[in-house]
Amino acid sequence: MALDKKNSQKYQLIIDAAVRVIARNGYHYAQVSKIAKEAGVADGTIYLYFKNKEDILVSLFRMKMGAFISAIEKRMTTCANAEEKLQQIVDMHFTQFSAQPDLSVVMQLEMRQSARDLRLQINEVLKMYVHLMEDVIETGKEEGIFSPHLDEKLGRQMLFGTLDEMVTNWVMKDRKYDLRTLSNPTFNMLLAAFKDDGS
Amino acid sequence: MALDKKNSQKYQLIIDAAVRVIARNGYHYAQVSKIAKEAGVADGTIYLYFKNKEDILVSLFRMKMGAFISAIEKRMTTCANAEEKLQQIVDMHFTQFSAQPDLSVVMQLEMRQSARDLRLQINEVLKMYVHLMEDVIETGKEEGIFSPHLDEKLGRQMLFGTLDEMVTNWVMKDRKYDLRTLSNPTFNMLLAAFKDDGS
Amino acid sequence: MALDKKNSQKYQLIIDAAVRVIARNGYHYAQVSKIAKEAGVADGTIYLYFKNKEDILVSLFRMKMGAFISAIEKRMTTCANAEEKLQQIVDMHFTQFSAQPDLSVVMQLEMRQSARDLRLQINEVLKMYVHLMEDVIETGKEEGIFSPHLDEKLGRQMLFGTLDEMVTNWVMKDRKYDLRTLSNPTFNMLLAAFKDDGS
Amino acid sequence: MALDKKNSQKYQLIIDAAVRVIARNGYHYAQVSKIAKEAGVADGTIYLYFKNKEDILVSLFRMKMGAFISAIEKRMTTCANAEEKLQQIVDMHFTQFSAQPDLSVVMQLEMRQSARDLRLQINEVLKMYVHLMEDVIETGKEEGIFSPHLDEKLGRQMLFGTLDEMVTNWVMKDRKYDLRTLSNPTFNMLLAAFKDDGS
DNA sequence: CATGAATGAGTGTTCATTCAT
DNA sequence: AATGAATGAACACTCATTCAT
Known part of the structure; x- marks a missing residue:
C-alpha cells in the first residue's frame, strides 16, 4: 500500500518544521537538511513524503x-x-x-x-x-x-x-x-x- | 579623473541590460555574465560600475x-x-x-x-x-x-x-x-x- | 552515528591524493576538483571531510x-x-x-x-x-x-x-x-x- | 632609443613601492594596481619597466x-x-x-x-x-x-x-x-x- | 519505512595584462 | 612615455537529490 502521505504524522511534522525553520532563518537559509533536522528525521525521509x-x-x-x-x-x-x-x-x-x-x-x-x-x-x-x-x-x-x-x-x-x-x-x-x-x-x-x- | 560611475553611459547600459535579462529569464537565471553579454561589455566591466x-x-x-x-x-x-x-x-x-x-x-x-x-x-x-x-x-x-x-x-x-x-x-x-x-x-x-x- | 572524519578511509584517501596532485602539478595548480578526481570521489565529498x-x-x-x-x-x-x-x-x-x-x-x-x-x-x-x-x-x-x-x-x-x-x-x-x-x-x-x- | 630601464628613476620607485606594499599587505594582497598607486604611477606604466x-x-x-x-x-x-x-x-x-x-x-x-x-x-x-x-x-x-x-x-x-x-x-x-x-x-x-x- | 553518505552541477568575483588615446 | 578603462579566464564551495543498506 502506498504511503498515506497527507495524513501521516510525519507529513505534518515536516511542514511545521519548515515553517519554523523558514521563519527563523529566512527562505534562503532554509536548507532541506535543516528542515529534516528540525523535524527529527533523516534528509532522505523528506523525499518519502514530498516530491522535492x-x-x-x-x-x-x-x-x-x-x-x-x-x-x-x-x-x-x-x-x-x-x-x-x-x-x-x-x-x-x-x-x-x-x-x-x-x-x-x-x-x-x-x-x-x-x-x-x-x-x-x-x-x-x-x-x-x-x-x-x-x-x-x-x-x-x-x-x-x-x-x-x-x-x-x-x-x-x-x-x-x-x-x-x-x-x-x-x-x-x-x-x-x-x-x-x-x-x-x-x-x-x-x-x-x-x-x-x-x- | 576617476570613473564617474553613475553618470557614465555604461552604467545606464548595464542597468537596462539587467532589466531585459531579468524580464526574459527570471531573477534566478539572470547571471552576471548574461547581463554583461546583453550590455555588450566584459564580465569584469560590470564590477567597475557596481559593487556586486x-x-x-x-x-x-x-x-x-x-x-x-x-x-x-x-x-x-x-x-x-x-x-x-x-x-x-x-x-x-x-x-x-x-x-x-x-x-x-x-x-x-x-x-x-x-x-x-x-x-x-x-x-x-x-x-x-x-x-x-x-x-x-x-x-x-x-x-x-x-x-x-x-x-x-x-x-x-x-x-x-x-x-x-x-x-x-x-x-x-x-x-x-x-x-x-x-x-x-x-x-x-x-x-x-x-x-x-x-x- | 555522525561521520567519523579523521579515522575514515576517505579522509586518508583524500590527503594522499592531495600529496600526489600537489607534487605533480604544484601548489597553485592543485585545484580541489583535481584532488577529488585523483582520490576517486566527487568534489562535494571533499567538503564532508574537510572544512575548506x-x-x-x-x-x-x-x-x-x-x-x-x-x-x-x-x-x-x-x-x-x-x-x-x-x-x-x-x-x-x-x-x-x-x-x-x-x-x-x-x-x-x-x-x-x-x-x-x-x-x-x-x-x-x-x-x-x-x-x-x-x-x-x-x-x-x-x-x-x-x-x-x-x-x-x-x-x-x-x-x-x-x-x-x-x-x-x-x-x-x-x-x-x-x-x-x-x-x-x-x-x-x-x-x-x-x-x-x-x- | 629604448627605455634605459634599470637606471631610470621610476624603476627604483616601483621596486621600493613593491617592498613596502608586500611588507604591509602580504604577498597575496600585493596587487599590481596597489604597487602602482604606492609608486604614484598608472597601472600601465608598470609594464613599461617590467615584463610582468x-x-x-x-x-x-x-x-x-x-x-x-x-x-x-x-x-x-x-x-x-x-x-x-x-x-x-x-x-x-x-x-x-x-x-x-x-x-x-x-x-x-x-x-x-x-x-x-x-x-x-x-x-x-x-x-x-x-x-x-x-x-x-x-x-x-x-x-x-x-x-x-x-x-x-x-x-x-x-x-x-x-x-x-x-x-x-x-x-x-x-x-x-x-x-x-x-x-x-x-x-x-x-x-x-x-x-x-x-x- | 528510514537512513545519511555521496553526488556534481552551477556562478559571482578578482586581478594581471592590454591598448587606444 | 604615460594613462587607466576594459578585458576575460579561472575556481572554491553549496545543497537538492539519490540510493545502497
Whole structure:
C-alpha cells in the first residue's frame, strides 16, 4: 500500500518544521537538511513524503492557507448578509495572522522570494480565497448593499491588496502593534468603496 | 579623473541590460555574465560600475523607481486639489507600468524574490512613494475632501496595496488587457473609501 | 552515528591524493576538483571531510609531520645519550624524506607558498619538532656532552636550518643523489658545533 | 632609443613601492594596481619597466640581494683569513637584515609564497651568495683553518641554512629581539663545525 | 519505512595584462 | 612615455537529490 502521505504524522511534522525553520532563518537559509533536522528525521525521509523541496513549500502553503480559508468559509455561514461577510473576512484575515506569527513571516515575506514556478502554484491555492471574495461581492450586489457598478474582480483586488499590504506592513514593523485594531477602520473604508463606487 | 560611475553611459547600459535579462529569464537565471553579454561589455566591466550583483539590482530599482516617482511628483504640481492628485497617482501608476512591460515584470514579480537584505534597501526607495501618498491624504483631509477620520497610514496602505495588486494581476495575466482602463473605476473606489470612511 | 572524519578511509584517501596532485602539478595548480578526481570521489565529498581547501593542507601537514615526528620520538627512546639522539634525528630526517619523494616536494617547496595564515598553523605543528630538538640539546648539556655555553634555541635553529636546507637542496636538484649519505658528515659537523661552541 | 630601464628613476620607485606594499599587505594582497598607486604611477606604466608582475619580484630580489651580497663581498677584501671572512658573513647577514625590516619580511616570509618558477629565478640570484660562501670554505681549508675533510657544499648548506633559519625566526617573532647579538655565538658554532668536522 | 553518505552541477568575483588615446 | 578603462579566464564551495543498506 502506498504511503498515506497527507495524513501521516510525519507529513505534518515536516511542514511545521519548515515553517519554523523558514521563519527563523529566512527562505534562503532554509536548507532541506535543516528542515529534516528540525523535524527529527533523516534528509532522505523528506523525499518519502514530498516530491522535492518546492513540494514542501507548496504543501505548506496549501495546508496552512487551506485551513485559513476554511475557517473564513465556515464563519461565512453565520453571516446574514454580504456586509457582515465582508466584515468577517477582514476580521479573520487579521485575527488569524495575529495568532500565527511564524506563519505570517513565512507567508508575507519569505515565500515571496520563491521562484516564479512556485508562485504560480501558490496562486492556484489562492484562487479559493479569490472566489470566496468575489462571491461576497457578487452577493452584496445582489442584495443591493454594494454598488451595482462595482466590478467583482476590481473589488476583490482592492480587498485582497489592502489586507495583504496591511499584514505585510505589520510583519515588516516586527509585529509591534496589534493588527486586529485595524480591522474596523479597514472594514469601513472597504465598505464605503464598495457601496458607492463613485460612478 | 576617476570613473564617474553613475553618470557614465555604461552604467545606464548595464542597468537596462539587467532589466531585459531579468524580464526574459527570471531573477534566478539572470547571471552576471548574461547581463554583461546583453550590455555588450566584459564580465569584469560590470564590477567597475557596481559593487556586486546585488548592487546592480538596488541601483536598478533606485533609478527606475526614482524616475517613476519623480514623474508623479511633477504631475502633482499641476493638480488643484487632493482629489485630482489621487486621480493622477492612480492614473500615472497604471500608465507608467503600461509603458514599460519589461520593467513591470521585474518590479512586480522578479525583484520580490530577492533576499531580505535587498528588500530592506528597496523599502528605503519606496519611502518616497509612501510619503507622497500620505501627503496627498493629509492634504485631502485638510481640504475637507477626505473624511476627517481617515488614517493616513491606513489610507496609504489601501492605496498602495490596491494599485500594487492590480498591476501584479495584470502582469500575471501576461498583460492581456489594458491596465489604463482600470484607472477610473479604481480611482472612484478609492475616492469613495477616503471620502466616507464609515465612522 | 555522525561521520567519523579523521579515522575514515576517505579522509586518508583524500590527503594522499592531495600529496600526489600537489607534487605533480604544484601548489597553485592543485585545484580541489583535481584532488577529488585523483582520490576517486566527487568534489562535494571533499567538503564532508574537510572544512575548506586550506583545511586539506593543514590536515595533510598535521598527519604527515605528526607521523614524521612520532617516528623520531620513538627512535629516541632507544638511544643511550644525547649524541646518539642527535645522530638519530639527522639520520631519520634524511631517511624519512628519502622514502617519500612526493611528500618531500610538497613539504619543502610547495607548501611554503601557502598563505601566512596557513603557515601559522604549520608552525604550530612544527613546535613538536622544535621541542624535541631543544630537549636533546638540553639533555646533551646535562650529560656534559655538549658545551655548557650552547644556547638551546640557537642550537635548535642551526640544527633545523641545516637539515631543512639540505633537504631543500636535494629536492631542488631533483633528488639526483642519495640524501642518506649526507647523514654522517652532517651529524659530525653538528656535533662539533654543539660540543665546542667556541666560547 | 629604448627605455634605459634599470637606471631610470621610476624603476627604483616601483621596486621600493613593491617592498613596502608586500611588507604591509602580504604577498597575496600585493596587487599590481596597489604597487602602482604606492609608486604614484598608472597601472600601465608598470609594464613599461617590467615584463610582468613576476618580473617586478625577480628584479626586486636581484637588486636588493645584489646590494646585500656586494656589501659582503666588499667587506671580504678587508679580511686577513677565512675565519675573519666567516665572521663577517655572519655579522653582515644579520646586520643588513636588522637595518631593513620591510625587506626582511619580504625576503624571509612573503617572497617564499611565490610560485615555483619565481623561486628558480631567485635561486639564480642566490648562486652569487652560494659561491661566496663556498669560496670562503675552500679558502679556509687551504689555509688549514677548516678541517680538510669539510665538504664545501655541505658546509655552505649548514652556513646558509643556519643564518636563514635564524633570520626567519627573528622575523616571525616580530623582530622583538636584536638579531645582531646572535652574531658571535652563531659564528662560534659554525667555526667549531668547520674546524673539526668530526672525521 | 528510514537512513545519511555521496553526488556534481552551477556562478559571482578578482586581478594581471592590454591598448587606444 | 604615460594613462587607466576594459578585458576575460579561472575556481572554491553549496545543497537538492539519490540510493545502497
